[in-house]
Amino acid sequence: MDPSHPMFPKRERDSQYQLSSKRRITQNDELSSFGTSPQHQPFQVTYNCGPSVSKTGLQVKPHGPSSSKTGSQLKPFQVNQNCKASSSKPFNVSNTIISSRSFNTKKTSPKVQRTTEPKNTNSPLFKISNKKDGAKLKHLRRHSDDASSSYIIDKEKQTTTFENQSSLISHRRAKNKVECALKLFQTYVRESNLVGYSIPIEASKFLKRRGMFVHDGKKIIGDVPGIEVGDEFQYFEVLNVVGLHRKIFNGIDHVRYNGMFIATSVVSCRLYDDKLDDAELVISTGEQGNVINNQNQPRENLALMYSLYAENPVRVIIKLNSKNASGSVNGGEKYCYFGLYKVVRFWQIIGKLGYKFLLVKSPDQKKVACNDMRKRKQILKREKCLNYFEDISHGKEDFHIPMINCVDSEGVPNFRYVTQMVNLERYKPKKYSPLKGNVGCECVGNCSDSDQCSCAMKNRGKFLFNRNGIVEETKKDMIYECGHFCKCSSNCRNRVSQNGIKFPLEIFKTKTKGWGVRSKKKIPSGSFICEYLGEIIEDEQAVKMIDNDEYLFNIGSTNHKDGVFTIDASKYGNMARFINHSCSPNLFCLNVLFDHDDVRIPHIMLFAAEDIPQKTELTYNYNYKIDQVVDNGVVKKKYCYCGASNCIGRLY
Numbered sequence: 001m002d003p004s005h006p007m008f009p010k011r012e013r014d015s016q017y018q019l020s021s022k023r024r025i026t027q028n029d030e031l032s033s034f035g036t037s038p039q040h041q042p043f044q045v046t047y048n049c050g051p052s053v054s055k056t057g058l059q060v061k062p063h064g065p066s067s068s069k070t071g072s073q074l075k076p077f078q079v080n081q082n083c084k085a086s087s088s089k090p091f092n093v094s095n096t097i098i099s100s101r102s103f104n105t106k107k108t109s110p111k112v113q114r115t116t117e118p119k120n121t122n123s124p125l126f127k128i129s130n131k132k133d134g135a136k137l138k139h140l141r142r143h144s145d146d147a148s149s150s151y152i153i154d155k156e157k158q159t160t161t162f163e164n165q166s167s168l169i170s171h172r173r174a175k176n177k178v179e180c181a182l183k184l185f186q187t188y189v190r191e192s193n194l195v196g197y198s199i200p201i202e203a204s205k206f207l208k209r210r211g212m213f214v215h216d217g218k219k220i221i222g223d224v225p226g227i228e229v230g231d232e233f234q235y236f237e238v239l240n241v242v243g244l245h246r247k248i249f250n251g252i253d254h255v256r257y258n259g260m261f262i263a264t265s266v267v268s269c270r271l272y273d274d275k276l277d278d279a280e281l282v283i284s285t286g287e288q289g290n291v292i293n294n295q296n297q298p299r300e301n302l303a304l305m306y307s308l309y310a311e312n313p314v315r316v317i318i319k320l321n322s323k324n325a326s327g328s329v330n331g332g333e334k335y336c337y338f339g340l341y342k343v344v345r346f347w348q349i350i351g352k353l354g355y356k357f358l359l360v361k362s363p364d365q366k367k368v369a370c371n372d373m374r375k376r377k378q379i380l381k382r383e384k385c386l387n388y389f390e391d392i393s394h395g396k397e398d399f400h401i402p403m404i405n406c407v408d409s410e411g412v413p414n415f416r417y418v419t420q421m422v423n424l425e426r427y428k429p430k431k432y433s434p435l436k437g438n439v440g441c442e443c444v445g446n447c448s449d450s451d452q453c454s455c456a457m458k459n460r461g462k463f464l465f466n467r468n469g470i471v472e473e474t475k476k477d478m479i480y481e482c483g484h485f486c487k488c489s490s491n492c493r494n495r496v497s498q499n500g501i502k503f504p505l506e507i508f509k510t511k512t513k514g515w516g517v518r519s520k521k522k523i524p525s526g527s528f529i530c531e532y533l534g535e536i537i538e539d540e541q542a543v544k545m546i547d548n549d550e551y552l553f554n555i556g557s558t559n560h561k562d563g564v565f566t567i568d569a570s571k572y573g574n575m576a577r578f579i580n581h582s583c584s585p586n587l588f589c590l591n592v593l594f595d596h597d598d599v600r601i602p603h604i605m606l607f608a609a610e611d612i613p614q615k616t617e618l619t620y621n622y623n624y625k626i627d628q629v630v631d632n633g634v635v636k637k638k639y640c641y642c643g644a645s646n647c648i649g650r651l652y
């Protein structure tokens with residue numbers, strides 16, 4: 001081992017860990033371094049929610065209307081006389097777009113009055129007491145009936161047919177606008193250096209400033225032009241951007257229409273998405289404000305109540321969650337538009353001030369809303385899996401990164417999937433700035449002459465990748481790829497690992513090591529696999545992470561006076577955070593630089609150390625030192641379950 005190898009002083013650092021009771025993955029100095037249809041079943045229960053349950057403060061309770069708690073004696077679709085709403089008759093409502101300027105600003109809060117005391121029944125017990133309101137409701141119903149729908153969905157073929165050319169054109173135009181807005185949103189999320197919940201909020205503000213909100217200033221009842229049943233959105237905030245649901249912290253959106261509030265959209269949480277099919281019926285808990293009597297119902301409840309009488313279409317968006325072993329809901333969430341529904345009844349929750357609302361899907365709406373739900377069900381069945389998630393990268397990678405669990409029911413762990421290092425910009429000092437140093441090569445087109453290419457010169461006068469992108473040097477301290485500041489083209493042979501994954505990978509649950517990673521296809525030796533991504537933190541910070549140090553990866557070397565860094569993949573990371581250790585690994589890692597010249601914070605790139613057959617677990621050597629991991633003066637031990645014939649039995 002060359003002592004000038006930036007990883008060489010790792011041994012010294014390892015002893016430092018011992019002192020600081022820290023353990024973490026280190027780079028090796030050798031090769032190994034590293035509601036269904038009513039006919040089928042009773043209604044499915046969902047709960048309305050905002051961006052997150054805790055944020056909205058809404059209660060999420062896993063019991064439905066038929067639970068004894070609510071005391072409901074009504075069978076599904078049985079509608080109490082007071083609350084008559086025929087579920088058999090097809091919807092006769094259509095789109096209405098109200099410009100925000102045209103709202104009636106006169107406040108005439110409708111009074112809702114209970115006719116009988118609810119004892120053991122949760123029948124809908126309200127009638128409109130205000131005659132004026134009744135007239136308005138009639139007017140609204142007539143208005144809805146009269147308006148002609150812009151498109152018709154062929155139920156059998158599950159296709160959307162537009163009534164005329166102009167409605168098709170305007171739908172396409174709106175769809176383009178939606179797509180543009182979504183792309184910009186995604187780009188903002190990907191490129192921003194922000195962290196946590198603020199990312200989608202800031203992205204939404206950014207789009208708003210740029211006038212990229214679709215249907216801005218309009219409150220739409222019914223179909224939203226440009227959006228189709230089954231469309232999926234990654235963030236709650238996006239629903240506002242595309243005009244599906246205008247509330248940011250509330251699961252029920254409403255408009256004031258002729259002096260009354262009617263609901264326009266509801267966002268519901270499904271806690272058990274493995275049981276999902278197409279939702280024919282949804283029960284949504286109404287807002288549970290501090291109501292003392294029914295005269296003071298929160299606006300959202302009133303809106304849903306009036307929607308029952310108005311028979312207006314309500315858009316239903318369902319938040320699809322995963323559930324992890326501890327039962328908490330996190331990860332892998334998205335919002336799927338399920339189509340237009342109608343409120344058919346509501347009832348008070350016994351012992352509580354809130355209400356529940358039963359919504360039934362319009363028979364003319366497309367049935368299977370989310371494609372991946374069907375696929376997910378098939379895979380669960382075929383693989384005999386207990387849990388399956390189609391893509392934990394949420395479309396951020398060129399391939400889907402599925403997560404398959406055939407061992408237990410644990411869902412996607414709580415971390416944010418990223419495709420670039422978090423916090424890199426913060427630590428990249430100016431003196432290493434490529435703009436100041438001579439970082440980029442001057443080659444024209446593809447780099448071909450290693451004597452002329454300054455990047456090849458840094459690699460001791462060689463191109464380290466062959467023309468198929470296979471790395472031919474496995475023991476280099478540092479690899480310099482051509483990069484952002486080079487004049488060569490983006491297809492240059494000296495740009496490999498920066499271009500992202502080229503082999504489809506999947507995360508799977510192992511029996512003894514937690515999650516692991518395997519390739520869906522065979523991988524030739526020397527191929528680039530993936531980068532180890534996470535948040536760049538300073539060493540001192542890493543040392544303090546006593547209880548959360550499983551995803552720390554030492555980078556750079558200790559002989560830099562101005563900072564030593566670690567990658568922390570606990571909160572932010574990619575599939576690499578799931579790659580396990582083996583005493584006989586099939587991957588190795590290399591330090592790569594291409595977007596800056598700071599050797600303290602190289603990219604950690606994993607490559608295949610051998611030809612890897614498909615479905616084989618990918619592993620690298622964590623390089624822990626046995627008996628050198630100490631916590632509070634006590635030597636910590638972790639047994640190794642890599643199963644290799646040369647396994648030393650312990651990770652540390």
Ligand SMILES: C[S@@+](CC[C@H](N)C(=O)[O-])C[C@H]1O[C@@H](n2cnc3c(N)ncnc32)[C@H](O)[C@@H]1O
Binds near residue numbers: 512515578581639640
């Ligand atoms: C970077 S994480 C790897 C992914 C991890 N299995 C998971 O479920 O998230 C490192 C942790 O995985 C487990 N692990 C990795 N390789 C192992 C091995 N060969 N034997 C036992 N546990 C291992 C250890 O708990 C280790 O702290």
